[in-house]
Amino acid sequence: MRIITCEEPGKLVPGQIERPLIKKRYAQIRIRRIGICGTDLHAFEGTQPYFSYPRVLGHELSGELVNANGAPGFTEGEIVTFIPYFSCGLCIACRSGKPNCCYAITVCGVHADGGMVEFLNVPVDSLIHGEGLSFDELALVEPLAIGAHGIRRASVSPNEYVLVIGAGPIGLGAMEFARIAGANVIAMDMNAKRLEFCKKRLGVSHTIDVTLENATEKLSHITNGDMPTVVIDATGSLKAINNGFQYMAHGARYVLIGLQKGEISFSHPEFHKREATLMSSRNATRSDFEHVIASMKKGLVQPHNYITHRVQFDQVTEEFETWLDPANGVIKVMIELP
Template sequence: MKTLVCTKPGEFAYEEREKPVLQKGQAIIKIKRIGICGTDLHAFEGTQPFFEYPRILGHELSGELVAFDDAPGFQLGESVSFIPYFNCGTCIACRSGLPNCCANIKVCGVHVNGGFVEYLSVPSSSLLHGEGLSYDELSLVEPLAIGAHGVRRTGLREGEFVLVVGAGPIGMGVAEFARIAGGNVIVMDINDNRLAFCKEKLAVHETINPLREDALALLKKITNGDMPTVVVDATGNLKAINSAFQYMAHGARYVLVGLQKGEICFSHPEFHKREATLMSSRNATRQDFEHVMESMKKGLVKPATYITHRVKFDKVKEQFESWLKPETGVIKAIVEL
């Protein structure tokens, strides 16, 4: 089968490899769609934490179930996706119902080889029924689940002001599920095109570009002087993460969905006097995946909105690097097999 391997930062190679053979407790998916994630882009440019090369990327996937062992309720030929965070089931996180942050986690396409392949073997326990959704829609469940999980971490209450920093696909997902949860959503980014997309396509009423606007003054005005009680970073940018501490209301919760390699730095007195809460949000759980799929079926989230670029599998190598460039205008690129 044809396989695309990231051999080192900045370099891909197509290879021919053997199709996976069905093993106990595993399922084999014939891949139909691959969503290109920020993780894939960061791995390609060499900035992704917890990463080793060579690696087959890809974890936003959908396809046809062609073989399985121990997957009750599933049928051969049905459309499926899967939860790409393979957990051990025995560590403290797994025993506490937190498989998304398993101490021994193996994320598909990050710690183990992923879905830039024609056929992929995954644990049967990770499978998700297609629920009548298209291959395109199913490939976008995972990134949206990241956003849904981040919102669930905030404990968002209806009517709260939510500042989402970063208008990439993950930040957009956070904004969508914050809106669904009843939050008053404000999106901050330095890319005006993405801010316009949020207003036009995602019904976000308030946006801020801190490069050309006084962000602090605008936030005070929008929130009637209170400041946001929920702040979510979806940039993974150190400067943005550190800057957002100043945007918190007293008693606010700050959730880091984005990830970067450096150290966070903030004023302890300013943080302390707010009795603020700082949390991370990693991956997502089955509950989040199911919430996303139900929201799609109800029309609360429209995945097609996000897809701006589409390419065949044999053209990924020549197209991939362009998706790192802001001028390309990529929100979500989809690979078709």
């Protein structure tokens, strides 16, 4: 079968390997769609934490279940996706219902080889029914679930002002699910094209271009002087994360979905006087995946809004580096396998 390996930063290599044999408690999926996300791009750049090389990238996946291997309720031939975070089931996080931050977690395409292959084996308990959605839609469930999980972590209430910093795919998903929760969404970025995308495609009423506007002043104006009660970082930029602390209302919650390698810093007195809450948001849970799928089926999320580029599997090594250039307007690249 065909495979593409990131052998080292900046180097993707196509190849051929044997189709994997089925193992106990593993099902096999014929991969039909691969979404490209920031994790893949950062891995290619060499800036992704928790990463080692060589590695087969890809964890936003959908396909045809070719061997269910006894997975309860699943039948061979059905369209599926899966939860690409494989947990131990034994640690304190797993025992507490948080397998998304398992102590020994293995993330497909990060800690273990991922989905840039024709056939992939996954644990049977990670499978997700397609529920009548298309290959494209199912490949978008995972990145949207990341945003949905962050919003759930923030316990967003109707009519709150939620600031999402970063209008990439993960930030856009956070905006969608903040809107679904009834919030007033504010998008912040330094890319005017992405902010325009937020307005036209997602119906975000308030946008802030930090290269042109005083962010603090505009946030105060939008929120009638209160400032946002929820701040979400979806940039993975140390500067953006540190700046986010100054945007919080008193009593606000700050959720870090984005990830970077350095140490964050902020004024303790400013944070303390707000009685603010800082939390991280890692991966997503099955309930987040189910929430995304239900929202798609109800028409609350339009998945095709996100897909800006399509390529065939054999074009990936040639095209991949171009997706790093902001001038190309990439929101979501969808790789197709026939």
